[in-house]
Amino acid sequence: MSTQELSAIGYDNKSPKFNGNNYAWWKNRIQNVIMGIDYECWLVVKNGPNIILKTDVEGNQVPKKDSELVIADYKLLEKNAKAMSILQQAIGRLGTTYAAVLDKDELVVAKRIYPWLVLSKAGLGFQSVIKSLSLAQHPNIVPILGFSEAPGERIILMEYVDTMSLDFYLHQHVDGPSLLGWSQRLKIAAGIARGVEYLHEKMAPQVVHGCVKPSNVLVDVEFCPKLCDYGLSFLASKNEKMGLLGYVDEEYWLEGKSGGACKESDVYGIGVVLLELLTGKRNEGGLLVGWVLPLIKEMRYSEFLDPRIEIPSNMKPIVRLGKVALACVGNSRKTRPKITQIVSILDSLDD
DSSP: OOOOOOEEEOOOTTSOOOOGGGHHHHHHHOBOOSSOOOSEEEEEEEOOTTOOEEEOTTSOEEEOOSOSEEEEEEEOOOTTOOOSOOOTTOBOSSEEEEEEEEGGGEEEEEEEEOHHHHHHTTTSOHHHHHHHHTTOOOTTBOOEEEEEEETTEEEEEEEOOSSEEHHHHHHTOTTHHHHSOHHHHHHHHHHHHHHHHIIIIISSSOOOOSOOOGGGEEEOTTOOEEEOSTTOGGGSOTTOOTTTTTTSOGGGGSSSTTSSOOHHHHHHHHHHHHHHHHHOOOOGGGHHHHHHHHHHHTTOGGGTSOTTSOOOSOOHHHHHHHHHHHHHHSSOGGGSOOHHHHHHHHHHHOO
């Protein structure tokens, strides 16, 4: 395997989507700009489940037995350069996300963790955590393909999903609501729950997502939701509320073992996402929860359902969806439903 050069490319909603026919257009916009460094660092990417190689600085392949990852070195030169544009909604609480091209024209997503977070979390085992997370393989999970690590720098590589986030469809795309009818929303709700169930119950060690919200849910052309940014809470600042407020429970902000991200806070996040699917409104600062919960309890669904699409003739699935959301956000951590219970109910609605 030859040395791989990782390059940021611009991407916005006015640009043609990446494919073989317009690769030259993209290539012209490529800049080596993820970070302005001029020293070598290590890039780790998967090369299939049975091919385990390490590439040394001269490009020679070396067998590597302790991981299902391939290591290749690369240089990121272009000091002080800037990307023309970045991925839609790419500036998040943990870092900036770029579309990136590896050799052989492979398109991936590269999340550069903010340097100040890297420095504040030094020594927390970034490499071992990302290797563990890269084992996740599920239809409702965006796979982590690899990572890079250098002094003061961390980059996570993820599979490129040619689509937009649930947040984009619900709150930004002018035609988004019409594309997401009630049947699609029920399917998305069930898929999100299955993805979280996989992280909570099927991964070893088990994984807490840490921030379940519409912008962390990608929706493909078949309306299959895929969770991204899972298991990365160890990189976040404990008191940083940007991107979290409204999507984690009140207990999250408590000090000590009783606070922070956990399975129960993920369940709360699922409940908020269900409310946004029902109403079409964003949970700004947690206000949506306080407004909708009394209406669900009083069965006044016509007062909060997304007015941009018709009320369904069969309200039973919608009512059950509301009750699940109520159980997720209206209870304390001790009394919230388990993710397996949520999946069982939502799967029955999606039939």
